[in-house]
Amino acid sequence: QKEVEQDPGPLSVPEGAIVSLNCTYSNSAFQYFMWYRQYSRKGPELLMYTYSSGNKEDGRFTAQVDKSSKYISLFIRDSQPSDSATYLCARPHGSSNTGKLIFGQGTTLQVKP
């Protein structure tokens, strides 16, 4: 079993839709999670950083962690064509402070005008 799993999609939605992107994880021994956004032919950029409980909101984006079910979600409200990208969830490698991040495969999102 992979440590962080994502449905690769692609996910296609109309402009203005609410988007839900999800990850599941297998190891609960860490404190925070990240969501990265990766545009085509670009490097990943950190979108949100959230500790392992509750919700965090930043504009149209909300990150949610459910520790009991080991589920991480990213919600995008009023989605825009500029949100079209691959979204990667990540968590730090738990057992040692190497700075390594464990990434999901990424979900490709297309928002159609």
Place this chain on the structure above:
Amino acid sequence: EAQVTQNPRYLITVTGKKLTVTCSQNMNHEYMSWYRQDPGLGLRQIYYSMNVEVTDKGDVPEGYKVSRKEKRNFPLILESPSPNQTSLYFCASSLSAGRADTQYFGPGTRLTVL
């Protein structure tokens, strides 16, 4: 502008011909690392560096070398490239190993080994 730069952005080479991909950051970050990104496998760490002259292996270090002689630079060296090293490579940096919230990725280097 805070950034991580990589060169070259695209490279096609042949098996066995040594190559170096450069990485430089202008944020005075202590921590730097290299990842490769492959379809179906996601991003996997190759090597990382906690600070100058301190490097260590990540998950997939075979066939790669790194060095960290200066804080801002972290080159990735392929002494004898093979086709299975065809991939998209990203360099990343952060203030320290524990500060993933400050992590920046470079634009990527697409390498093809024939």
